[in-house]
Amino acid sequence: MGRDGTIAIIGAGIAGAAAARRLHDAGHRVVVLDKGRGPGGRMATRRGPDGLRFDHGAQFFTARDPRFAACVEDWTARGIAAPWGGPHRSVGAPGMSAPARDLLAGIDLSCGRAVGRLARAGDGWRLEEADGTALAHGAAFSRVLLTCPSPQGLALLAGCGQDLPGLADVRYAPCWTLMLAHDGPPPFEEPARQDDDPAAVFAWIARDGTKPGREGGGTVVAHAAPAWSRANLEDGADAVAERLVAALQAIVPLGTVRHAAAHRWRYAQVERAVGTPCLFAPETGLGYAGDGCLGPRVEFAYLSGLALAERVLGQAEP
Numbered sequence: 001m002g003r004d005g006t007i008a009i010i011g012a013g014i015a016g017a018a019a020a021r022r023l024h025d026a027g028h029r030v031v032v033l034d035k036g037r038g039p040g041g042r043m044a045t046r047r048g049p050d051g052l053r054f055d056h057g058a059q060f061f062t063a064r065d066p067r068f069a070a071c072v073e074d075w076t077a078r079g080i081a082a083p084w085g086g087p088h089r090s091v092g093a094p095g096m097s098a099p100a101r102d103l104l105a106g107i108d109l110s111c112g113r114a115v116g117r118l119a120r121a122g123d124g125w126r127l128e129e130a131d132g133t134a135l136a137h138g139a140a141f142s143r144v145l146l147t148c149p150s151p152q153g154l155a156l157l158a159g160c161g162q163d164l165p166g167l168a169d170v171r172y173a174p175c176w177t178l179m180l181a182h183d184g185p186p187p188f189e190e191p192a193r194q195d196d197d198p199a200a201v202f203a204w205i206a207r208d209g210t211k212p213g214r215e216g217g218g219t220v221v222a223h224a225a226p227a228w229s230r231a232n233l234e235d236g237a238d239a240v241a242e243r244l245v246a247a248l249q250a251i252v253p254l255g256t257v258r259h260a261a262a263h264r265w266r267y268a269q270v271e272r273a274v275g276t277p278c279l280f281a282p283e284t285g286l287g288y289a290g291d292g293c294l295g296p297r298v299e300f301a302y303l304s305g306l307a308l309a310e311r312v313l314g315q316a317e318p
């Protein structure tokens, strides 16, 4: 099989979406698979009861690099992103996954598909679920670009006896997130509060409903700080939600709590990155992009995806 075949991208977060868009626009056939219900990855919106919605992952993004800034400007002009939460901060609209959805428009995307194994097929690769079921109709791919958090990428690489040097060095802080709906006045004036004290229970408390395109009601998203999240990491979500509600009530007035649930992000924010824009092994066609490469930001994940696409484009014509 030649090197000009279809390219598989594992992960439809912002890194996978950026890589897919660039490769698709350059004329390559691209298939994107994601184990989640929809694209966006950690740029996510969770539905609760009674139509409640919470941006329970990334809260906003900034744009410093001109390539990402141009993208954000375009999203803003088209209503896919909007300013929120302070100078130079934007959010997806009507939810955080909107930018990834936009990048993936017109691209072959399969959600609810967890890649469990990479199997050699000539000089390319086939993708399988963990139980060996073929994915993507058994298609062979010239290249497989991993854009999942590094531990999940490492597991796939180990399963086929491959390695991408540097990937094992990436470290993430976990995060327990509280999603809460309440009746009564807003708990504070400003859209969000940040606390940089590592001993604090919460690193971030947002009035989620103040984001553009969201229902205005009393919804709060609160991220527990890394130390608290680590100390409570293996506890059940219900018990954690209870503890976080009590901790939040001790800080701000919440009135009547109508709904509370907790979500565990095992790999939330990168604490140690590879330090290069992407990883790519031309001899195997395997590559890696994501925030694990450049650091804990939506923008860095986007730029990493773009860098990996450029590496592939530098290797082959469509």
Ligand SMILES: Cc1cc2nc3c(=O)[nH]c(=O)nc-3n(C[C@H](O)[C@H](O)[C@H](O)COP(=O)(O)OP(=O)(O)OC[C@H]3O[C@@H](n4cnc5c(N)ncnc54)[C@H](O)[C@@H]3O)c2cc1C
Binding pocket: 010, 011, 012, 013, 014, 015, 016, 033, 034, 035, 036, 039, 040, 041, 042, 043, 056, 057, 058, 059, 060, 061, 062, 113, 114, 115, 116, 147, 148, 149, 152, 175, 177, 223, 265, 267, 268, 269, 289, 290, 291, 292, 295, 296, 297, 298, 299, 301
């Ligand atoms: C709680 C929290 C708060 C944050 N706050 C901010 C913030 O305010 N600002 C900011 O800039 N950044 C923030 N971040 C970080 C930001 O969300 C990430 O840096 C960025 O979204 C990472 O994008 P990515 O594409 O690299 O990875 P992801 O978004 O994680 O995408 C990876 C995708 O791979 C999929 N996947 C994994 N394994 C498999 C498999 N085996 N098969 C198929 N699919 C698979 C996953 O389902 C996922 O969709 C936050 C993150 C969290 C969790």
